[in-house]
Amino acid sequence: MCGPCWCWAARGWSWPRPPWARRRFVTWGATAGEAAGTLSGDDLLPDVGLVSTRAVTIGAPPSAVWPWLVQMGSGRGGA
Template structure:
C-alpha cells in the first residue's frame, strides 16, 4: 500500500475517516490538512460548494473556468448528489455527508472525505483519499493528488478566511 501525507498530525493520521468504510483494502491512502483561521461554520459552506467546481488549479481541473469566489447559497449536499463539476459538467457522487462536519464522495475510482474539525477559534480542514483496485496507478494518483489537493485546500482556506 502507498501512503503519503501533507499537513496532518499523527493523531489525524490515526483517526477513522468516513471514506474508510467504502474502501476496506486500499492500495493508496493520502492525507492532507490545513489550519483555517475561521470557525467551522465559515469553512463548511466552501466544502459543500465543491459541488460547483474543483477549487484547485482551474486551468487544469476546470478547463480554464474560474471556480466561484462567492458562496452561492447551495442547499446542503445529500447522498447521491454529484460531487463536483468540471466546466459545468457533473463528476463523481456524494456517498456520505454530515452537514457542517464531513463530505465523502467517489470520483475517478477514488473515495475522499473532507472533514472540518473545530480547533480553538478556527478549524482544521482535513482530506483523506483512499483508492482500492490496481496498485500500479497509485503512485501517479498520489503525486497528482498532492499537487491538486494542496491547491484546493489552500484555496478553500483562503476563501473561508476572507
C-alpha cells in the same frame, strides 16, 4: 540536451524518494492522529494500496469557513 530530472518527468516517472519523504507527501499538514485515524467512507474500500490524509489549519471558526466551502463544486461558484 536534457538533464536527468527532465528525462524522468518527460517519461512520466516520478523521481525515486526515500520512504520517509513519501510519508511526508501523503500526510501533508495532518497530525499523526489525523493520519492514523479512520474517516467516514474508509469501510467502503477496506483493502486499498495507498492511503493519504492531507489537512489544512484555518484560523477561523466553522461559521466563517462554511459559506466559502458551499460555493465550491460542480454547478456552483467554483466550477
